[in-house]
Amino acid sequence: MSDVVELARKPAVLEVPATLGALGEIAAFVLRLAARAGLGTGATYRIRLAVDELATNIVMHGYRGGEGRITVLGRSGPDGVRIVIEDTAPAFDPVAGRLPPAPGVPPERRRVGGLGIHLALTSVDAYTYARRDGRNISTLTVKAEGTDACPPRP
Amino acid sequence: MPLSVSLSIEGDTTVIELTGELDAKTAPDFHQTIEKAAGHGTSTVEIRMAGVGYMASAGLRSLVFAQQKVADHVTIKVVGAIEPVSRTIRTAGLDRSILLADD
Numbered sequence: 001m002s003d004v005v006e007l008a009r010k011p012a013v014l015e016v017p018a019t020l021g022a023l024g025e026i027a028a029f030v031l032r033l034a035a036r037a038g039l040g041t042g043a044t045y046r047i048r049l050a051v052d053e054l055a056t057n058i059v060m061h062g063y064r065g066g067e068g069r070i071t072v073l074g075r076s077g078p079d080g081v082r083i084v085i086e087d088t089a090p091a092f093d094p095v096a097g098r099l100p101p102a103p104g105v106p107p108e109r110r111r112v113g114g115l116g117i118h119l120a121l122t123s124v125d126a127y128t129y130a131r132r133d134g135r136n137i138s139t140l141t142v143k144a145e146g147t148d149a150c151p152p153r154p
Numbered sequence: 155m156p157l158s159v160s161l162s163i164e165g166d167t168t169v170i171e172l173t174g175e176l177d178a179k180t181a182p183d184f185h186q187t188i189e190k191a192a193g194h195g196t197s198t199v200e201i202r203m204a205g206v207g208y209m210a211s212a213g214l215r216s217l218v219f220a221q222q223k224v225a226d227h228v229t230i231k232v233v234g235a236i237e238p239v240s241r242t243i244r245t246a247g248l249d250r251s252i253l254l255a256d257d
């Protein structure tokens with residue numbers, strides 16, 4: 001992907017406690033990077049949504065309300081934004097934990113858990129997960145070109 | 155990010171008006187209001203979202219909660235949601251049971 005998206009060499013870094021109260025700070029960080037890359041409104045919304053959902057998942061299910069930190073690294077360039085989210089919660093691969101919506105299920109029996117991850121993964125142009133040195137590492141990329149197009153309905 | 159939530163009754167419709175951002179931190183306020191709205195027993199619950207600039211899956215969870223709380227014959231209507239918000243609702247398949255209206 002690095003051959004497709006040209007990004008700044010040195011990433012901007014944000015480290016926050018893994019709490020719901022830190023979501024606003026993470027969003028502000030992502031919005032600044034999106035603005036620096038000149039992303040359109042739709043692409044900006046999508047990268048923010050994806051990072052927000054993954055960070056929320058780390059707070060609620062990764063650390064399970066316990067103490068922890070989330071590190072967010074971001075690079076922006078003329079071609080888009082790439083965000084890396086790291087945490088030291090137990091190993092969790094969002095691709096495996098994704099729960100696509102089940103529209104046929106009546107509302108009273110519908111589960112929404114896991115849908116956040118589905119939203120995150122369908123909002124970005126590229127996503128990878130790795131577990132390294134006791135850390136979950138998610139890498140999300142949103143390209144500047146054509147990113148305002150509505151992605152296909154999953 | 156702040157969220158303001160107001161609740162009123164207009165005829166046979168309970169109106170919830172939201173302004174701000176709906177994420178995991180702010181959604182509990184919306185949740186509480188839904189609980190009150192469900193108790194009103196009107197035939198429609200109208201959720202005005204034109205002032206919501208951002209909604210995460212926590213907001214979807216609230217909408218599912220609303221469906222679960224109201225009686226079967228009650229219509230839930232989401233009005234004025236911006237395109238990315240209504241897309242999020244459609245992605246979850248909730249547009250099959252919640253009425254999405256422009257205004």
